[in-house]
Structure formats: structure tokens, C-alpha cells
Amino acid sequence: MPADPVPPEQKEEIAQAVRTALAKHGYARLTTKKVAAESEKSEAGLYYYYDSKDEMIVAFLESSVDYLARNLDQIDADGPEARLRAVCDILLVDEDDEAARGVNIAVMELLSHAPHNETLRGPLLQMEQHTLGVIADIVRDGVEQGVFRDVDPDGTAALILSATDGYTGFALALGMDGVGDELRGALSAYIDSLVLD
Amino acid sequence: MPADPVPPEQKEEIAQAVRTALAKHGYARLTTKKVAAESEKSEAGLYYYYDSKDEMIVAFLESSVDYLARNLDQIDADGPEARLRAVCDILLVDEDDEAARGVNIAVMELLSHAPHNETLRGPLLQMEQHTLGVIADIVRDGVEQGVFRDVDPDGTAALILSATDGYTGFALALGMDGVGDELRGALSAYIDSLVLD
DNA sequence: ATCCGACGAGTGAACACTCACCTAGTCAGA
DNA sequence: TCTGACTAGGTGAGTGTTCACTCGTCGGAT
Numbered sequence A, B: 001m002p003a004d005p006v007p008p009e010q011k012e013e014i015a016q017a018v019r020t021a022l023a024k025h026g027y028a029r030l031t032t033k034k035v036a037a038e039s040e041k042s043e044a045g046l047y048y049y050y051d052s053k054d055e056m057i058v059a060f061l062e063s064s065v066d067y068l069a070r071n072l073d074q075i076d077a078d079g080p081e082a083r084l085r086a087v088c089d090i091l092l093v094d095e096d097d098e099a100a101r102g103v104n105i106a107v108m109e110l111l112s113h114a115p116h117n118e119t120l121r122g123p124l125l126q127m128e129q130h131t132l133g134v135i136a137d138i139v140r141d142g143v144e145q146g147v148f149r150d151v152d153p154d155g156t157a158a159l160i161l162s163a164t165d166g167y168t169g170f171a172l173a174l175g176m177d178g179v180g181d182e183l184r185g186a187l188s189a190y191i192d193s194l195v196l197d
Numbered sequence C: 001a002t003c004c005g006a007c008g009a010g011t012g013a014a015c016a017c018t019c020a021c022c023t024a025g026t027c028a029g030a
Numbered sequence D: 001t002c003t004g005a006c007t008a009g010g011t012g013a014g015t016g017t018t019c020a021c022t023c024g025t026c027g028g029a030t
Helices: A008-025 A032-038 A043-049 A053-073 A080-091 A098-116 A118-144 A153-174 A179-194 B008-025 B032-038 B043-049 B053-073 B080-091 B098-116 B118-144 B153-174 B179-194
Strands: none
Touching: A008 A032, A008 A043, A008 A053, A008 A098, A032 A043, A032 A053, A053 A080, A053 A098, A053 A118, A080 A118, A080 A153, A080 A179, A098 A118, A098 A153, A098 B098, A098 B153, A118 A153, A118 B153, A153 A179, A153 B098, A153 B118, A153 B153, A153 B179, A179 B153, A179 B179, B008 B032, B008 B043, B008 B053, B008 B098, B032 B043, B032 B053, B053 B080, B053 B098, B053 B118, B080 B118, B080 B153, B080 B179, B098 B118, B098 B153, B118 B153, B153 B179
16 A cells, blocks of 8 residues: 655656556546556556556656646746747647647646546646746736736736647647647737737 | 437437536546436437447537537627627636536547547537637638738637637636636737737 | 565456337228 | 237346456565
């Protein structure tokens, strides 16, 4: 009966296996057998570290939250405008990047299950709120420094995050080629409209 | 062995039951037993009209596509700006409207499953493309009539649909109160920025 | 000798789907 | 008008399969 902290190396390996299996089969068809098949372990071996399938999924989620947060915190662009564009670049996943696409769709899938599964809500909420915060901070800086017009930082953050999340949610999931580029253009034009001339 | 056209009345009853069960339990936990519990029929009775659970889900999807399309086509506002605002109002579901929230989350859930389930892709693609088309047409009209700046209609449509879909995908699913209002404000400001002064 | 990490082989429950059967209505023929 | 055949609509009780999870055991490091 674990509950002891899982060694980071094992946690990362299992999270990685959940990630791959989730991208391949989707949440509804995700089984512990498939997770085991993507890892070096046997099915029973997974249960040595985790008590339930849900805990394994949460491990994947926590690892993704960390990854995204690290990505966002490491932006080294200068000035609010460049920083905002960099954030959009990170959030708007490339259609052709198989790996990133899989992960993002997997997270979207978990998101849509959040209303029915309490254990998923915590990490997901943390992830979205952190991202919202990062964007809002950049916009606030921009407004204070006189780079952006006097817009509402929280509203602007909500719009940008909704748009990028929504893009993964419908265009990536349906394989709607071209929408990504159109959206990139529109989002760039939106940022233009924030900048004071 | 059905495959004969399902009588519209029966189709609507079953679609409604799928809708309710989906909103209550989510896609991953959706069972034919739960669908039967939400309808007047028995589990076996459902199979009199449909050959598989997937077909019942598609029936729900088709009925939702119709409903949304009817809503969008019936907008009677005058002029591109008012029409665009009306579309946003329809797409940005009210947090407190339990029913609409359930339906939208259910559709999001199916969306995230589309990559792994071919039968869902068709109706969903049709739905999103129709909506994109409606928005793009309004924007195109606005540009031609000199009401809007010379923006790219397809990009603008992609941004608006992404934002509203994304909102359901993360804020509604996570119960993030307040984000809806912030987003409404930001979207309204965005439409302001499209209008020529 | 002990214990950590791991596994093959289950186990019981839940699920999608089927089947034999029922009920009520319609209608032809006596 | 009664009777029997037929059909559309529907069901309760399964069936085979898949799943999450467990258990007894085992190799190897200490």
C-alpha cells in the first residue's frame, strides 16, 4: 500500500507512459494494461507505486503542469509585447508537432472530464490559473509601462488563454488544417491592437 | 437489425436521454444502462432503434448540431456589428444555465474524443465549420460595407470560435467563476477594435 | 535471512450487446 | 363477429469480454 512518496524517476517514467497511452487511445479507452505496455513495467508493477489508475493519471497531470509552468517561466524575451507573443507561441501548439499535439489533446480530454472527476480538478485548476496569471502579469506590466492601451489585464488573459485552449480543443482534435495559421494571424493582429502607437 | 431510418420522435427522445446522461456522468462513464435510465425505454429497447452505443451518441450529436445551427441562423439583429455580438452571446454559454452548460461540456467531451473515434468526427466537423462560416460571413459583410476595418474574415472567425469553445473547455469545466464575465468584456472590446471609427 | 521491487496469473464486477419472449394492434377469412 | 396469423415495439434475463485491481511468489541486493 504505497502512499509513500513515489521516487521522481519512477514517477516520471509512469507519467510518460500515461502520456503516450493517452495520446494514442484517449481517456475513455485508457487502460492500465495499455499504460504498462508503454512503460518498462508490468501492469502489476504500476500498482507497486500507485494505488489506482486515477493516481497514475494525476501523476501525468502534475508532470505536465510542471512542464508547462517551466516553459512559461523561462521566457526570456524583452518587453511586454515580445513576451506576450512568446506566450502565444508556446500555447498555440504546432499542428505538425506530433508529440506536443498528443499531450495537449490529452490535457483537453482530462479537462472535459474534470466536471465528473474531482481528483483531476485540482492540478488542472492550478495549471490554468498559473497560465492566466502569467499572461495577466505581462499585460499589466505593458499597461503600466505605457506600451499597451489601458485594457483589462484579466480579460485579455482570459481571451488569449481561451483562444489557445479552444484551438487545441476543436481544430487540433478535428484535424482542421489551416485554422492554426489563421488563428495565429488573428491573434497577432489582436496583440497589435493592444499596442499604443 | 435496424438501419431503417429511426422515427424522428424516437430519435429525439434517445438523443435527449444521451444528452442528460452525458451531462451527468461524462463520456468515459457513459453506459447504455444510464442512457436507458434517462429515457422511458429499457436498455434493450434502445437497441431496437440503434445497433450500437456509438450510433446513439451520434444521434445526440446530430440533434445538437441542428439545434446550434438553427440558433445561429435565426439571429435577427441588424448590421454586422450587432450580428457579431449576437453570435458571441449564443456561443458564450451562461455559467448559470445548467442545461446549456451540460450540453456544451458534453460536446467538448466528444470533441476531445474525436481523434480516437472516427464516427464522431463527421458531425463535429460539420458543426464547427458551419459556425466558422457564419462568423466569417458576418465579418466579410462588415468589411465590404465599411463597418469593420480590413481584417481577415477567416482569421477573425477562428479567433472568436476558439475563444468561445475554449471558454467552455476550461472555465466551465473547472467552474472558474468570473472568467466568463472577463471574457465577455474582452471579446466585446475586441469587436470594438474591429469597428472603424 | 530479509526485504525491496517486480511479475504472472488470477478475480469479481461492469459493460456492450443478444435472445427468447411478451403485448397490443391490424387485418383476412369463415 | 370471432379467430388466428402477422407485425411493430418492447423487455428481463442472460453472455462473453474487458477491466481495475490483488495475490502468492520470486530474483537479487544487503
